[in-house]
Amino acid sequence: MSTDIAVHSPAAEMSVGERQQYASVLADANMIPKAFQKNPANIFVAIEYGNALGIAPIVALNEINVINGTPSLSASMMASLARSAGHRVRTRNEDDGSAVCEIIRADDPEFTHTSVWDQKKAQGAGLWGKGHWAKDPATMLRWRAISECVRMACPEVLGGLKYTVEEVIEFTSTGPSSSGPAPKATTTRKQKAEPETVSAPMPAPSNRDWLAELDQCATAQDIRNLWKACADAGELTDDLKSAFTSAGTALTAAQNQPQNETEVVDGVLIDEQGEIHEEGAA
Structure with a gap:
């Protein structure tokens, strides 16, 4: 195609x-x-x-x-690889809000592999209403249906890269968005109904595109402020921490280079409070 x-x-x-x-x-x-x-x-x-x-x-x-050391592919790339291998890939969003992916293998045209993702399935996976799932749930459902169906129907086209970026972040994230404080409360107070009914609700998704805002940061202080805002919103994942750290490294190098052309900056560290510390400067 x-x-x-x-x-x-x-x-x-x-x-x-x-x-x-x-x-x-x-x-x-x-x-x-x-x-x-x-x-x-x-x-x-x-x-x-x-x-x-x-x-x-x-x-x-x-x-x-x-x-976090795990390679991943975009869902669109997965579909493209499947089509390039001669398989038929069909995707659609149904009127009920669900997303469907169907794959017919070139070597088995009589059988259709089907994957369906809907709100109930996304909620069961703990995804619904978080990050991009809150901004564009129809697209996220379609991407998840595609990646699941390609893994099921023709995993050989993926070259071992079995998961999308979103899936890898979900597997490796240890931030509030992946679990949150609620499980601790329900574990220690399982028999007490009243504390559960009056406990503070989870914060609503900020609907902010943190990576886009990071691209607009011109100084290290801008990155500190953005880090704190992201953490306060409960959306500071390991992937975002890595992006903030990389941006901080680039800004530090750019700011220091004009002062001493031989200066080499190995990197910076950003602590949990969003403070940027230079290290390894020579």
């Missing part, structure tokens, strides 16, 4: 040294995702994953993400 984005990767024809040099060139660009800027090692790894899947390096940088 014309919408497929999987292509033969020219990087597969490069030597290891050429791929390393190519990754270094890309790392200096500001048009690639922020997590890869000034990070040629991560770019090199993403290109290697792209080679395994047969996709171009620039596509790999936008479609392959590594969250």
